[in-house]
Amino acid sequence: MDTEAIKRFGYEHGASIVGVADVEALVNKKVQIDYSVLPEAKSVISIAAAHSSTALDCGNIQLMQSDTIFTYRTADSVAMHMARYLEKNGYKALAVPAFIPIDMSPGKDGMIGLVDHKAIGAEAGVGAFGESGLLVTLEFGPRVRLSSVLTSLELEPTPPLADECCTHCLKCVDSCPSKALSGGGKIDKKKCGGEIFKYGLRGWMRFWKDAAGANKEELDALIRSRNFKELWQNFMTGNYYYCWKCQSACPLGRA
Numbered sequence: 566m567d568t569e570a571i572k573r574f575g576y577e578h579g580a581s582i583v584g585v586a587d588v589e590a591l592v593n594k595k596v597q598i599d600y601s602v603l604p605e606a607k608s609v610i611s612i613a614a615a616h617s618s619t620a621l622d623c624g625n626i627q628l629m630q631s632d633t634i635f636t637y638r639t640a641d642s643v644a645m646h647m648a649r650y651l652e653k654n655g656y657k658a659l660a661v662p663a664f665i666p667i668d669m670s671p672g673k674d675g676m677i678g679l680v681d682h683k684a685i686g687a688e689a690g691v692g693a694f695g696e697s698g699l700l701v702t703l704e705f706g707p708r709v710r711l712s713s714v715l716t717s718l719e720l721e722p723t724p725p726l727a728d729e730c731c732t733h734c735l736k737c738v739d740s741c742p743s744k745a746l747s748g749g750g751k752i753d754k755k756k757c758g759g760e761i762f763k764y765g766l767r768g769w770m771r772f773w774k775d776a777a778g779a780n781k782e783e784l785d786a787l788i789r790s791r792n793f794k795e796l797w798q799n800f801m802t803g804n805y806y807y808c809w810k811c812q813s814a815c816p817l818g819r820a
């Protein structure tokens with residue numbers, strides 16, 4: 566089984582871009598990967614699933630969330646199918662989630678993935694880092710969700726892109742509603758999280774803090790509030806993002 570077969574398998578299962586990075590190169594570049602889950606890993610396959618740019622442009626939060634759910638599912642589904650395909654052919658393989666579940670233990674707190682999907686994607690030539698700090702692809706700009714497969718199979722790597730994709734127009738930086746971006750990949754995570762997670766874990770914590778000291782009428786108002794209903798819906802769908810501006814502002818690879 567070679568890199569071409571792996572790429573073909575990925576495309577047949579819904580991937581938009583597939584690349585391969587060599588573990589030795591990733592270690593040399595100090596890319597964040599927890600190898601304890603597969604110490605015999607030789608290659609890491611990077612999978613990108615593309616968003617619909619029309620959906621991310623439409624301004625409707627529910628449609629953007631729905632597109633994000635589909636895109637994450639696709640990235641995860643390709644990785645899961647690929648891991649099983651590799652196992653069937655006699656190799657160890659682990660699909661790493663694109664999104665959640667993620668380690669919530671102190672120090673990680675849901676902010677450090679088992680692997681850094683962006684840096685793997687850059688090493689595998691799927692795209693290159695942009696001013697937004699996102700992995701920018703030629704085909705879809707930064708409007709991709711990434712997953713990765715660790716495998717014991719030694720594969721020919723697909724090299725990093727020779728040129729950067731980002732044109733440094735800084736539309737991503739200018740579009741950020743919380744002023745979390747300052748260019749050069751720098752991000753104020755607190756400011757960004759305040760916008761994208763307002764009805765995620767932060768909203769859930771706010772609810773409990775407010776509920777703790779509330780009397781019956783206040784509690785009644787709290788559970789009828791928008792915050793509570795948005796939280797409920799987000800628990801049902803599994804997606805709690807409320808901003809995609811740095812992805813949609815990018816002029817690259819638009820439909």
Ligand code: B12
Binds near residue numbers: 662679698699711755
């Ligand atoms: C925690 C997290 C966040 C946090 C913190 C983000 C951050 N930059 O640290 C918050 C909540 C702020 C966040 C926001 C968003 N996120 Co987020 N997030 C993650 C998550 C779950 C873990 C990141 C992680 O482990 N980082 C580990 C540390 C080591 O890496 P880092 O600090 O991100 O950056 C390192 C390298 O990437 C590298 N690097 C970064 N920039 C540059 C630039 C250059 C030039 C170079 C050489 C290197 C370099 O150096 C850094 C230090 O080692 C990943 C999924 C995953 N497992 O990778 C998604 C992920 C990064 N998020 C993603 C997305 C799309 C978003 C949002 C658009 C929200 C949304 N609506 O979906 C915003 C974008 C904000 C932005 N412009 O960066 C996508 C990115 C896809 C892409 N095209 O790049 C990911 C990969 C999820 C996925 N599976 O697709 N996210």
